[in-house]
Amino acid sequence: MSSTFVQTTLDYLSAFKRFSGFDVDYVHVTHHASMGFDFDGYDVVFHSYCSRLCFEGYVSESYRERLRAFSGVKVLAVQDEYDHTDVLKAAIKDLQFDIVLTCVPQDSLEYVYPRAEFPNVEFITVFTGYVPDDFAATLPPARPLAERPIFIGYRGRDIGGRYGRLGFDKFEVGRRTKELCDLRGIKTDIAMDEASRIYGTAWFDFVGDCRAMLGSESGSNVFDFDGSIEARYKEMMAANGGVPPSYAEFLPIVADRDGEIEMGQISPRVFECAMMRTPMVLFKGRYSDAIVPDEHYIALNKDFSNFEEVLARLEDLPGLAAMTERAFDHLVGSGRFTYRAFYARVVEAIERRLVQKSWTGADTATQVPAEVLDPDGRVLEAPKPWPMGADEFQVRTDVGVVAVYRQEFDTLIEEFARVRAIFESELPRLREIYKESIEALSSQNLAHETLLPAWEQDVSDFKRILSLYDTATASLPSRREQVLADFRAALASHSTATSRDALQQMLDIEKDGYFGMIEWIKQLNEAYQAERLQLEHAHRAQLDELNARPVQASRPQPMRACSALVGPMVRTISAVKPLLRRLLKSSG
Structure with missing residues (x-):
């Protein structure tokens, strides 16, 4: 309902409630809208032209699922039907509309909507807008x-x-x-x-x-x-x-x-x-x-x-x-071109179709969702007495942005934890392999005396990064849950202004967290690579020292033995790099 700032669209939607004689509710159905209720409590679903079915993905699948399951009368108002007409026609069939309000003249219907393709659909030629009765x-x-x-x-x-x-x-x-x-x-x-x-x-x-x-x-x-x-x-x-x-x-x-x-x-x-x-x-x-x-x-x-x-x-x-x-x-x-006259024609067609369907009326009350957000963080849409305004619609679209950031933020947190576990296990394994290679090539036990002291210390840049990360993110889960709870409460209060303020706080946290995780992953990778290179350089220094000593007859050739041991491990660690590159590329 983003088009309600256009007066003609608002008039079109509001007039149905005023002049149809039905008890009318409205619901937002585009931009991945998540339906929080079924349509079983209604006799008719009137799909407005502003929710354009000719564009794939514009009308949400959640709405489409409920419309397919609905057995009452389905009315589609369509304009600009010259865009992607085949997609529109497929949607009319898929969603099983009973009545289509079209701008195509009656003498040209066969050109656009052949009767053979739509044997059970009534096409009524209408205007794109009418005269507001009291305006x-x-x-x-x-x-x-x-x-x-x-x-x-x-x-x-x-x-x-x-x-x-x-x-x-x-x-x-x-x-x-x-x-x-x-x-x-x-x-x-x-x-x-x-x-x-x-x-x-x-x-x-x-x-x-x-x-x-x-x-x-x-x-x-x-x-x-x-x-x-x-x-x-x-x-x-x-x-x-x-x-x-x-x-x-x-x-x-x-x-x-x-x-x-x-x-x-x-x-x-x-x-x-x-x-x-x-x-x-x-x-x-x-x-x-x-x-x-x-x-x-x-x-x-x-x-x-x-x-x-x-x-x-x-x-x-x-x-x-x-x-x-x-x-x-x-x-x-004359009153011939008013919304009152227009909807009188539409209601006649609806009543004819209700009789054809032997419809006895909806026998269940509409269940309004108790929760305000779906599992993906999107607003669960509930029926409203009037069309949604521009501010409410903006909240919906912004919620979608927050949901994307939140999902990507969670993904990066999981990836950080997974890669961290790999790095934390690989560095000790590298140290152990390097030690064993030196011991195997040396006639003396040089494991503790000649390896650089840094390998045995608890303090390193890699560990420092992990400590900083743990401290910085310790309170993050509770903060995220709190702003989410604040937004839920704002939505439940039906205050658009309060909802927008709470949503902005949530967007700030999720967006900052998303880009922050990209930086943490970058720092983690850099610290790991630096420590791995430091280990490698220390190992090479030990090899150089051993090679400079006189070769004992019983001692194996150092470079061959070392390469056989170290080569596979370098390839194993290098295999992590493409994962990080893909992660950083998709995040950026």
Whole structure:
């Protein structure tokens, strides 16, 4: 539910509770969300379009498992279904949706969703958004057109050529209009960059300040069924140094696909302009057959051949005011395009399917989880009376980051202990082997008299590192458990602010601990290697001393005997190095 900061998405979700007549709860299902309850206590699951099933892994497997097991009516609302369409279709089959609210026109359903593949699914063609029923009544009186400070306003995106002509239009209507207005000295507020986008109620303020708002049809005719179009787009972008291919450059790839279906849709912006009584200058199009050019909006040719005529009409304030009234009466005042009317259609379809399933109603109460975190440290999702806000969603995503750090931290602690045990056993074994090799090659017992004293001392850099590590990490388990307990308590209190503070403390400990363990492993490896080399150098010094003495007939050749004993052990210790390199590489 990260999209709830977009007003249209929040309206879409909230309206179902207001107008469906059902007792509605909401639950977060993306970004590895962990379900803390089954769906047996519900009659219907309504899957919103913002939880996109066309992207593998975006909707959590925990949710999918419970949805598969659910035997009530399953409704899917889907938008932007031209992305990875085959993945979406597979999900519809796998999760066994009964009703799909699609943007595909009824006369084109066979192109996208062949009846042979979906014999038991009802596809209902809908808009991407509707008129909030009570919103228009709460608006202040519309600002007179003559007093509006912005002559033409627009916010759009440059999404390149991947989505064909309809996608290109969203950028071109703004780019070319701004260019032509700048040449004529006409002040506008037109932008197509992410930094200039406007959200929430500020968007309605912006719309209300414009004498006219630009626009184009929503959607795309280019259905990328198998992802090959996206792959080709990325290949061309990579070959061009990361610069996306333009519409003209990518047109040969999508030209044929662009003409196979007509998906031009009315967007929520049209309704927003109607509510704010803001005149619309739109590229000519179908707009889901909901509005008529020159009656509800000023039609702009896509080649801008009538641009001067459009500018002249924008100076006709009485004509503009009459057009905005017609648009308001048709789109808002009629009640035909409200969320109330939309969900009435949806409820009818649900009730038909409940009858078909001979559904007698959920007979179990929803069990809310007593625990707030799952074994992996993620929040156990419970049903909520309203959609999750942006702050709550951020807590969910941050918990996921903490969970990753915590798991990796634990892994490094285990690896440190395992490698420590190897090193602590190998160093004494090396010392013993070196002693035995010297004794075997010497006519006298030189084990204690000539070996360097450091080999017999308890103090060494290796032991110092272990002592420092033990001291530094002694209180770490209790500290980690305490901040985890604090976070659990904060979640149980349903205070988002408290949860975020507690989560930050947990993130600090887990993140610092993770990077700290990388450094401890590095120091452990360095201390071990230094001590091993020190032993090796001492052993070589003893060999040199023995070789410098007169050779007794009964004494074996020193270098051969020593190599036979030491060689295998050096190979054994060296085998530990790749493990450490892999560990440090994966950690970094």
